[in-house]
Amino acid sequence: MPTLFRFIFVLAAIAGIIYGSMVSLVSLVQPKEREVTVRIPSERLNPTP
DSSP states (O other): OHHHHHHHHHHHHHHHHHHHHHHHHHHHOOOOOOOOOOOOOHHHHSOOO
């Protein structure tokens, strides 16, 4: 039984680290807005029959 508790504790610690890193990324990182241009070939817009 002690190994089960140790395993659950390790999984909870890993989940806490992942959760903490996600919270810090959300609160500290601000994305930069920029314009995106995507070129579409004319063959895809006007397919020939």
